[in-house]
Amino acid sequence: MDELLAYALMILEGYDVEDEYDRKLDELFLNAPGNDDYLSLEALGSNMKESVSYIMSHTDYTNIDKVRFGSQLMRLLRTEYDRMGIREFAKHTYPLCKRFPACIGEEEPFNSLAYADEPLSWGDIEQSKELYEKTFVFFD
Numbered sequence: 001m002d003e004l005l006a007y008a009l010m011i012l013e014g015y016d017v018e019d020e021y022d023r024k025l026d027e028l029f030l031n032a033p034g035n036d037d038y039l040s041l042e043a044l045g046s047n048m049k050e051s052v053s054y055i056m057s058h059t060d061y062t063n064i065d066k067v068r069f070g071s072q073l074m075r076l077l078r079t080e081y082d083r084m085g086i087r088e089f090a091k092h093t094y095p096l097c098k099r100f101p102a103c104i105g106e107e108e109p110f111n112s113l114a115y116a117d118e119p120l121s122w123g124d125i126e127q128s129k130e131l132y133e134k135t136f137v138f139f140d
Helices: 002-012 018-031 036-044 048-058 066-084 086-098 110-115 118-122 125-136
Strands: none
Touching (some): 002 018, 002 048, 002 066, 018 036, 018 048, 036 048, 066 086, 066 125, 086 110, 086 118, 086 125, 110 125, 118 125
């Protein structure tokens, strides 16, 4: 569920990652067809509102695999960063960070995402770019 949580948080913030979510869910389900959570999510089909609600309510926030969650999240964010450009990306990232579970929100690299946009306020695009790009490769 940790990888799917990354998609759920991004969908809640308006990122267009629903097609990627569907592919990831299919992959996870095919690798673990007996997993009740994956089966339930497959049954919900394309109902993203219900799927996100299910993920948010069935995730064990006390036992999140930070590497699985973080790796998936950073891959998704990198794609959006490349697609949007840094200024547009920054507008979406801070609200996303506010949705992070408390157990990870204050840890690296997740907390870096919350302040990586600050240098943009004084025109330092390069510093923001460095901060974002450092977070993207944290789990590589």
